[in-house]
Amino acid sequence: MPLMKDGSSKCHINLSENADDLRTWVDLDIGTDVKSAIMEYAFIGTTDTSKVTIEMAMTHLMKNPEAMKKAQEEVRSVVKDKGFVDEDDIPRLEYINAVIKETMRIQPAAQFIPKATSERCVIDGYHIPAETMVLVNVWTIGRDPQVWDKPDKFIPERFVGSNIDMGGQNFEFIPFGSGRRICPGIPIALPSVELALANLLYKFDWKMPHGMKIDDLDFEATPGLTQHKKKPLKLVATKSI
Numbered sequence: 001m002p003l004m005k006d007g008s009s010k011c012h013i014n015l016s017e018n019a020d021d022l023r024t025w026v027d028l029d030i031g032t033d034v035k036s037a038i039m040e041y042a043f044i045g046t047t048d049t050s051k052v053t054i055e056m057a058m059t060h061l062m063k064n065p066e067a068m069k070k071a072q073e074e075v076r077s078v079v080k081d082k083g084f085v086d087e088d089d090i091p092r093l094e095y096i097n098a099v100i101k102e103t104m105r106i107q108p109a110a111q112f113i114p115k116a117t118s119e120r121c122v123i124d125g126y127h128i129p130a131e132t133m134v135l136v137n138v139w140t141i142g143r144d145p146q147v148w149d150k151p152d153k154f155i156p157e158r159f160v161g162s163n164i165d166m167g168g169q170n171f172e173f174i175p176f177g178s179g180r181r182i183c184p185g186i187p188i189a190l191p192s193v194e195l196a197l198a199n200l201l202y203k204f205d206w207k208m209p210h211g212m213k214i215d216d217l218d219f220e221a222t223p224g225l226t227q228h229k230k231k232p233l234k235l236v237a238t239k240s241i
């Protein structure tokens with residue numbers, strides 16, 4: 001993302017790769033436009049990703065009524081008539097946790113994670129010089145048929161009772177990245193997404209707006225840092241409790 005300072009110098013911002021450099025830039029005299037762009041970038045990186053994940057999870061659940069039913073039954077039986085889902089309930093929402101993992105496998109909020117090589121290396125016969133930007137394709141990794149059974153199908157059950165987590169050690173599943181620059185927001189992001197989704201499923205039943213069919217829902221995404229739905233999800237909520 002090239003940003004111009006006074007219409008002349010260029011500043012390449014790469015949130016994933018260079019958070020230290022970003023902090024340095026904030027202290028530099030780089031112009032208000034650039035600073036506000038940095039802050040916007042940081043804000044988007046932390047909120048947009050969570051919003052996209054919730055929207056994609058709801059879309060998958062609408063297209064998979066059995067999974068929707070299981071998730072709603074789980075949260076309603078755990079929370080009963082308390083009126084809201086809170087953080088203490090999360091450890092008991094195993095299926096909803098699996099729904100979120102499956103959503104992040106099949107529709108990671110960040111499709112590409114930029115990295116830079118620290119030294120020259122050879123991968124599958126390709127010579128990559130040092131200090132080259134490489135993009136890790138998280139989307140393709142999550143759909144690798146050599147790793148995942150029926151990779152294009154939304155099957156939250158594959159994560160129920162599974163040890164695979166998003167801590168960056170299971171390289172087949174890295175929606176939060178991996179290594180030194182792994183997302184430090186995981187302890188905030190995951191409970192926030194789980195709480196939001198669980199409350200939506202606990203408090204409401206969902207149907208398509210008048211004149212729309214489930215088949216009208218798709219997963220087409222806009223290009224960019226975060227994979228937004230091209231057509232925002234519109235649903236009708238009915239209060240369930």
Ligand code: HEM
Nearest residue numbers: 016019046049050109110175176177178181182183185189
């Ligand atoms: C569902 C929500 C989120 C997703 C999917 C997500 C994903 C990611 C990914 C893929 C990276 C790049 C990791 C790498 O380079 O290996 C990243 C970096 C980062 N994330 Fe998140 N993130 C989310 C939420 C958050 C939240 C809530 C915060 C802060 C409260 C946050 C803070 C950051 C920061 C500061 C970095 C840069 C780390 C660095 O370069 O050292 N993220 N995130």
